[in-house]
Amino acid sequence: MEQYFVDITLILDSTVRLAVPLILACLAGLYSERAGIVDIGLEGKLLAGAFAAAATSAVTGSAWLGLLAGIGAALMFSGIHGLASINFKGNQTISGVALNFLAAGLTTFLGQSWFKRGGYTPQLSGDQRFNPITLPFAEQLREVPILGQIYYELISGHNIITYVAFIAVPVTAWVLFRTRFGLRLRAVGENPKAIDTAGISVTRLRYQALIITAVLVGIGGAYLSIAQSAGFNNNMSAGRGYIALAALIFAKWRPGPALLVCLMFGFLDAVQFRIQGQVFPIIGEVPVQAIQALPYILTVILLAGFIGRAVAPKASGIPYTKER
Amino acid sequence: MTALPRWADVVLLPLLNVVLAFIVGGLIVLAVGQNPLQAVGIMLYGAFGYGSGFGYTLYYTTDFIFAGLAVSLAYHAGLFNIGPEGQAYVGGLGVILIGLALNGTHWAIVFPLMIICGGAFGALWAFVPGYLQAKRGSHVVITTILFNFIAASMMGFLISRVLKPEGVNSDESAPLEAITRVPQLRTFIELFKNSPVNLTFFLAIAALVFIYWLIWRTKFGYAVRALGKNPVAANYAGISNQKMIMIVMAMSGVLAAMVAVNNVGGVQGRLILNFVNGAGFVGIAVAFMGRGHPVGVGLSALLFGILYQGGQELAFQMPGITREMIVTIQALVILFTGAMGDMLRAPLARLLVRSDAPTGAK
């Protein structure tokens, strides 16, 4: 019994860790898609953010500068996306796909040129990373059964970005549904013409959304390389941007459900690590590949059946052209 | 809408976009302290300078023609198929299964069967997202991405656990006998010695012609284009959008699977882990650069063939530039020809109008 409790706590703890980049990327996507801009490029921004954060942190020795660089890289990518999809009225999906390849190519190419380690950045340690924070009284409460253990294992002991990610969810809900900016943001995703008629710049609003997107996904990227891991390696985002996008669709573009779906995907990921190589009664050993593919298969099944009609913001994916 | 003369729209604008992509790529190379012009020189030599280099260029071109056509055909129907990578991978299973089943049989019999069997596997892998799009409204962009991941896991399992013979260390299937493999051109043409270009190359050329005919000269192609440009109008015209989406996706998968015929049937003679190695993704760049037109696709595929083969040469001669630079170029090409394709339209139109005016006055 005790053992199961510990097991479950550990799985949930790694669920939280694995969900953080998904939550950040998913919220990031939420802002841009709510503003009517499809963002397939989350994956690329995540990767670019991770690389920039690790590279900067390795060179400067400061995790905070690394975080800033991660955000900066994501902002640059968002800028390109905005240029293509807002100013030049290009196809947003294509632009996103291009950004994903750009990130994959550039991070490895620059990483190799700068650090000569086959695309890896140097190992980070100490202040080059965001280290776990022990919340007040965690040590004292550790001995309290169940609640104390949950507090110590699950809630305390994460790095700052984790807390930022979880706080970002209610903040996003508030911004989206309780502020003037949020109202406009949702309106521009549904009917940009109405926003234009009201004398508000569609271009400006959409860029603002893209900036928030970049900040969040940049933090998510930094989390990957300088909080969760100790350095960047090739293609370390490993499809998380796509999973975040799928989570966004499941959540029907709402922050609360987005958190839940991201936690669910994080949980799947955590379970996958746990049962790898274990032999089960009757089924025997579950092949690694089957476990790896599970989140994707599940996503396809969910996309095909259970969510039925996920109605995206009406104007999403359509560049806004003022009538001339 | 800014109107451009047809020649500018069809040739000049895409060309400028490609040039722009390469200029930006060159600047990146320059930024890391390498000489981009020298790099281009090495690449051109690597791609054309000697027989086997040229052969490799054509071999890569073959892959990219198929992948590019796969993306183009779907795109004409308004479907963005990001899955040729996975479709080619699964297609490889069909190719190796028929090859191994008939191992030792003459290639003249096996080659067409590889096309059919590999094509069927690739078609299936693309049909499912097509079906989900048509019947369940699940967006094909997302599902094809997911199917790439699923294909990678599934094929990884099949290759390492099922197809791998006893006593082999690396993850690959049993080999095909020489007589069963698609013959390489070096057996007929001395120039191509030591290069893998094979009969599939001619299949690619035939596919270019066929797709041109299909898209612009048939009722089916008319329906495909109507669907892609205005699905409501297609429905109004009595075209079954659902049926078309499924058929087009399946055909797209067949085209992608020909990458496997080229690689598994013509070069490796066995199914190797991750043999597609990004060729399917290059198809996206090729399709946008070629504007979905078979002539454009052919030329773009050749360009990427040059980049890939030249890139290998480059990696030897200039160690500062890795192969990933090609992925970067590929991204820039997609960006400038696909997403920002109209960026230069307005300035170009102004320029052409201005230069037109004096001649008109004379």
Added chain:
Amino acid sequence: MPPTLSKARTQLKALARDYGLEVDPDAIIENLSVGQQQRVEILKALYRGAETLILDEPTGVLTPDEADHLFRILGKLRDEGKTIILITHKLREIMAITDEVSVMRQGAMVKTLTTKDTSPGALAELMVGRRVLLRVEKGPASPGKVLLDVENLVVTDDFKVPRVKGVSFQVRAGEIVGIAGVAGNGQSELLESIAGMRDQLLGTIRLNGEVLSLEGDDGAARARAAGLAHVPEDRLRMGLVTTFSEWENSILGYQHSYGTGPGLDIAMARATAEEYIKKFDIRPPNLDLKTANFSGGNQQKIVLAREMERNPDVLIVGQPTRGVDIGAIEFIHNQIIKMRDAGKAILLVSVELDEIRSLADRILVIFDGHIVGEADPATADETELGLLMTGSHASSGKETN
């Protein structure tokens, strides 16, 4: 935020009371009727303290009654010293409520006049640049056998909400049956269902006595094969592929009859397009031009030529003259009459009551998915029709089903 919101709500309520623009401030916009949505738009402008109000075709979706209400409000605003610019193609509205009128033709202001010193005829002439007949000339109809027979039709929209709720009617050879109603009362779904683009939940459609099976998403092909032609309500969304060239659009829906095998007989298609251009005076006469680059009137002619020239038994037409200049309207109306006189059965759906009254031989009024009345255009009274269209005339012949 909440205090600001409640302040806004109070202000809006006061404005609504002052101007007779009552709407529920907490309602979701898409649940309001189009007339009420219109009020919200005006309220919004007033709330923001607008001094100048520009209205672009504000009555297109309103019943005559709602339109009158709107004009009373506009009158009140004018009297308070606000400037109102009304853009409309309805001469009646110009004459009724404006003080000054400017006529625009082909992007240029042709003339500015004081309204009371001009007449509808004079304005129409300025708009087209030549004399036009404002009335459609047509002889009496001589209806023959029933060609289109719709029985107890129930159709749902994309969200599975029933929009057509048990409609029955017949259209005979040589007659034009007009369906009048405020936009959004099931006309679009009715048209699309008969044309084979939308599955029916219940009911039967017979064409020339034969039951049309329209299941599946290629029903439109079967409807066409059975002798039905369809001029859709929205040519840009449905009737044309605007990025296709003129000739390609001239065969849309009929592509299968061009060429015998899988190949498309392009020469034949181009010859057809050439012929349509001549017959319907489509300008510019360039069959390689993208359809997007034609004017609204010429785009509509491309659609009409395609649907009329294939000699169908039944022609269903939605909003034939929406967004079309007066000159082309005259032409289009005459073509429709010509079809009728050639013995075709024509079903006409339009939100323009004037158009229905001048073209149709019989008028059916649709409200909330039901046919709520039938009228003879010669004797029908506008107020009477208006009441039917808003469903406020329960006594008049409810539909039998």
